[in-house]
Amino acid sequence: MSDLSTIPVAVVAEPPAVHRLGEVPYAPTLERMREFTMTRDSNTRDELWLLEHPPVYTAGIAAKTEHWPRFDNGIPVLRIDRGGQISYHGPGQLIAYLLLDLRRRNLSVRPLVRLMERTVIDVLADYGITAHGKPEAPGVYVGDAKIAALGLRVRNGCCYHGLALNVDVDLAPFHAINPCGYPGLEVTRTLDLGICDSKKQIGERLIRGLMEKLQ
DSSP states (O other): OOOGGGSOOOOOOOOOEEEEEEEOOHHHHHHHHHHHHHHOOTTOOOEEEEEEOSSEEEEOTTOOGGGSOSSOOSOOEEEOSSSSSEEEEOTTEEEEEEEEETTTTTOOHHHHHHHHHHHHHHHHHHTTOOOEEOTTSOSEEETTEEEEEEEEEEETTEEEEEEEEESSOOOGGGGGSOGGGOTTOOBOOGGGGTOOOOHHHHHHHHHHHHHHHTO
8 A cells, every 4th residue: 555645746836926017117127026036935926927118128148239229219228137139128019027936837948938939929820810939039920020029037946037029019119229139130010910909908818828828
């Protein structure tokens, strides 16, 4: 007869708590993510933050200045602690920050990147739009145009940052940079693909897709 006390019990991570934050400034939001990640413990519930930022360029740890704005358009550039090159955030771009305990979810960075890409691809597929990822250039693309950018930071087995999906964001600020470090990279948004749903509707689809895939 087996000793039940010796049988391992599978640990099931509870669903992340979802916070819809509206439009919030970038720098204090980043600081909140860092603080949350550095002070959490094995019992801290994971979180998903859905939000937008006022206009800002963010440059990853290894971002090369040759990709930075070619002219002064009044938008600040912040050097931050994610991977990747330079990107633009602004109103009309939905951002989902994933604050996850990767060990508890048995996830590593690459599978999580694929999970985020697949979520966006599936959301777009629901609207009849065919999208795809690129193994050599993380993100989601419709044809050759990028519609979603990804970036993560991992500390002590936990991640933060996440994905940014262009809905009805002004695309002009992208033209001042080499988006994600790729000169001439075309950028698109759901509005230009004939998707008429609101940011709120698309955001809820995005959150639902992430929650389903993180089960």
